[in-house]
Amino acid sequence: MATSQNRVLAALSDEDLGALRPFLEEVALPHAMILERAGQVIEHVYFPLTGLASTLAVNVNGERSEVSLYGRDGMTGSSVINGTDRSLLETTMQIPGHGLRVERGRLQGLMREHRSMHDLFLLFNEARVAQMSQTALSNARHSIEERLARWLLMSHDRVEGDELPLTHEFLAIMLGVRRAGVTTALHILEGQHLIRSTRGLVTVRDRDGLKATADAAYGAPEAEYLRLMGRPI
Amino acid sequence: MATSQNRVLAALSDEDLGALRPFLEEVALPHAMILERAGQVIEHVYFPLTGLASTLAVNVNGERSEVSLYGRDGMTGSSVINGTDRSLLETTMQIPGHGLRVERGRLQGLMREHRSMHDLFLLFNEARVAQMSQTALSNARHSIEERLARWLLMSHDRVEGDELPLTHEFLAIMLGVRRAGVTTALHILEGQHLIRSTRGLVTVRDRDGLKATADAAYGAPEAEYLRLMGRPI
DNA sequence: GCAATAATGTACGGAACCGTCCGTAGTCGC
């Protein structure tokens, strides 16, 4: 079991990982799989090894917007880490992959026995807060183009290679904007040769150019992750 | 020392509160006081008894937008609770008041000795995540008018009486919009007799009307606070 | 009470984005 592919598991002490390992189970993470449902008790906590997961805020009117994005750098179940068994958020797979999972009750017991394990998961929660804060700021102040560039960079950080299998519709939900708005913004980025966009696939061509477009929307949460976790995303 | 005025302290067990109490220090919280500076090591963790604090995401371009708001229902230092000594966020007093504070190092030691204290603070962190998520969603999808109504309701929940000493400029920073946009939105709310607005002061007149305007932007995080903390804001 | 400052009211053109719609082009299931 390639636990070290997941950055959070890799940062665990040998002892903590040894305690957790027997309860980790390999699992496929297909596209659109729902890892956590808003308001529902969480069954498992997932550690992606590949693929991309995202956590959305949803409300009673069916509006939705992404608040956090992670892959092999993170884990689901932030509310379990914080001591409860459910949250208002929804977590789904954006780009398919595979990962490891552990039953919630088991993890709760392990965190109680192994405080340093809990402490490490809390550091990831803190990194996630940094990311969520930047999302809130970007949603308030930045253009679709900037936010899209940020999102593509964040995704690019978390997958192998430069290909991101994503539809405009999906990106629109992530950013909380119109699908047509995403189409236009992608065309602009493509016109600047920063990406290539084909049906269901965005290919990153010029990462530095994307950074220039994203400007202050990208970078700070990523640096905070490095500081907190002691290793890059 | 009126510790029970703060909802987090009030939710502590007698034993945990007894351990913490000797290290709590009364402190005035004047308007615009900075409780935490972005990127700087946190000196104290504050428990407001009155007044309103807010936490802002800031970036290198000087852009800023509120991500979280709390008063007697909460505490600063979420990053300390998560195991680090600083964060990218900035926390300032919006409406003056007074509160209690404890040195960071002392609190870190206490949380280590008294796990149930740490666990309770984590539940508040979880409530804050719910609030931040709603903020991110509202920033992406809701009009200034809706977001303003939400903000006024959240503030109203946390002060005594119906008077909120706030300037348009301040509200604009909170919402991440133009000052003139706030002025217009306040006029609309005032035209509907939901508030009265005079220089430096907003008075809530029709709370239910504000709820109707805020729609889905208000309510869910507040219900989650109740669930997590076992008491209303 | 008088200047200086802070807060508010108002306006303007323009940019960004929305809601909506429809046509076209890939892709999939059988």
Place this chain on the structure above:
DNA sequence: GCGACTACGGACGGTTCCGTACATTATTGC
């Protein structure tokens, strides 16, 4: 290989909100 479906491209008027500017009205410091 053909119909059904999904994804994308492009357009439309309309609204929201921006950046900016400037005047007016409280309040404060002296």
